[in-house]
Amino acid sequence: MLSFPEGHQPRYNDFSIRAISDETLREGGERAPFGADDSRKLRLIEAVTGAGVTDIDVGSGITEAAFVRNVLDAKYLMGRIPERTEFSFNLTLKTWEPLCEQLERNIPREYLKEMYVSIGMIEIDSENKLFERVAERLRSIGVGRLRSSLLNAFSGTVDEDKYAHLNDQIERCRQQGISLVRINDSVGTLLPDATAILAANLVHDNADFTFYLHGHNDRGIGTANSLVSVFHGFQMIEGGVAGVGNRAGLAELESIAAVFAERNITVEAAALDIEKLSAAARLSEEVFLAAPDPYRAVSGFLVENENAGIVNVPDYLGVSRPVDYFLNRIGLFPVYIKQILAEAGADPVMLKDDELIQQIYVRLAEQMDELYQQKRVEYDRLAAQIKAFYADMVRLNDVQTTALEVIRERADRATVVGV
Numbered sequence: 001m002l003s004f005p006e007g008h009q010p011r012y013n014d015f016s017i018r019a020i021s022d023e024t025l026r027e028g029g030e031r032a033p034f035g036a037d038d039s040r041k042l043r044l045i046e047a048v049t050g051a052g053v054t055d056i057d058v059g060s061g062i063t064e065a066a067f068v069r070n071v072l073d074a075k076y077l078m079g080r081i082p083e084r085t086e087f088s089f090n091l092t093l094k095t096w097e098p099l100c101e102q103l104e105r106n107i108p109r110e111y112l113k114e115m116y117v118s119i120g121m122i123e124i125d126s127e128n129k130l131f132e133r134v135a136e137r138l139r140s141i142g143v144g145r146l147r148s149s150l151l152n153a154f155s156g157t158v159d160e161d162k163y164a165h166l167n168d169q170i171e172r173c174r175q176q177g178i179s180l181v182r183i184n185d186s187v188g189t190l191l192p193d194a195t196a197i198l199a200a201n202l203v204h205d206n207a208d209f210t211f212y213l214h215g216h217n218d219r220g221i222g223t224a225n226s227l228v229s230v231f232h233g234f235q236m237i238e239g240g241v242a243g244v245g246n247r248a249g250l251a252e253l254e255s256i257a258a259v260f261a262e263r264n265i266t267v268e269a270a271a272l273d274i275e276k277l278s279a280a281a282r283l284s285e286e287v288f289l290a291a292p293d294p295y296r297a298v299s300g301f302l303v304e305n306e307n308a309g310i311v312n313v314p315d316y317l318g319v320s321r322p323v324d325y326f327l328n329r330i331g332l333f334p335v336y337i338k339q340i341l342a343e344a345g346a347d348p349v350m351l352k353d354d355e356l357i358q359q360i361y362v363r364l365a366e367q368m369d370e371l372y373q374q375k376r377v378e379y380d381r382l383a384a385q386i387k388a389f390y391a392d393m394v395r396l397n398d399v400q401t402t403a404l405e406v407i408r409e410r411a412d413r414a415t416v417v418g419v
């Protein structure tokens with residue numbers, strides 16, 4: 001089992017990393033069951049880059065190269081995207097052929113020279129040096145910069161064999177002049193202790209590389225793993241606003257930004273703006289047709305609302321923050337009614353009238369019970385609608401049904417022509 005390199009020193013505060021890389025667009029597009037339109041995607045890129053994110057991953061579909069052309073026009077011709085923003089088109093060795101063709105066809109060489117292409121699944125056909133040949137092909141069409149994604153199905157820990165395999169792939173990258181490498185926890189099974197040891201060793205053994213973790217959130221710890229990766233030496237963070245990414249998503253950029261602010265961790269490429277990241281997170285729901293999440297950490301649209309009653313623990317602990325308060329049945333106590341009225345400046349004589357306070361209590365309780373009954377009915381209807389909304393995704397079975405339709409149509413046409 002791998003252990004920390006000798007003398008390894010983690011860093012927990014007062015340091016800087018190079019940049020933040022965003023996966024909202026690429027993985028968001030991959031996760032969205034019905035896709036998204038290009039003009040909204042461009043607005044989202046504007047929102048994310050306007051919040052201080054400088055590295056945007058795009059791709060990976062056949063139509064995305066044409067979109068990237070529009071995005072780069074928006075940057076270079078229209079000034080809609082900050083100058084400092086870098087774009088990386090993501091492809092894998094399973095899909096490189098049509099994507100190379102699309103890049104060559106849609107993106108002018110002066111743009112290709114500026115952008116990155118990220119190559120994933122580099123083990124495929126390594127006996128025939130496919131990765132090296134694809135890197136060469138990309139350079140021949142004018143791609144100026146390459147990076148790699150090393151995909152992994154970690155098992156919670158990283159053993160010596162797995163680590164040696166990773167280093168072999170890193171060496172192949174080095175031979176191609178690639179020094180920016182994403183370490184993918186592709187199925188989101190890495191645990192923070194293993195992330196720490198992995199990051200410390202990779203940085204120790206490959207001082208000439210910049211690494212970042214592609215931390216999937218299948219166990220709910222994508223954000224924690226990403227933080228741990230920079231505590232132990234990785235030089236960039238990657239994630240999505242609202243944690244957008246395939247399945248349970250990736251590290252949540254607005255949460256990372258909040259921790260960075262608390263720990264005085266800065267980003268060399270540009271400062272992060274938590275408010276703007278949170279706005280981008282809410283916009284991502286609209287762009288990718290995701291049901292709005294009220295309670296998502298940092299950016300949920302209700303996350304700054306707190307029960308003013310007995311469950312208002314932060315105030316009790318003396319850590320009250322600028323939040324909006326509400327009351328419900330659980331938080332409703334005569335003592336809080338008195339306190340709320342007193343804080344609003346009510347007459348002290350009135351506050352001593354227990355019967356009055358009790359009447360207010362009963363009236364509010366009745367209102368709340370009535371509201372609950374209305375909301376119950378509304379919620380059941382909305383929840384059913386939301387589930388129904390996502391029900392008609394195109395599934396793999398539709399490929400077979402469509403194949404059959406096309407085959408039959410062709411046969412019918414052949415019969416007509418034959419006649």
Ligand SMILES: CC(C)C(=O)C(=O)O
Pocket residue numbers: 090092120149151152184185186187214
């Ligand atoms: C396909 C790659 C780039 C990926 O997204 C992953 O490993 O999760």
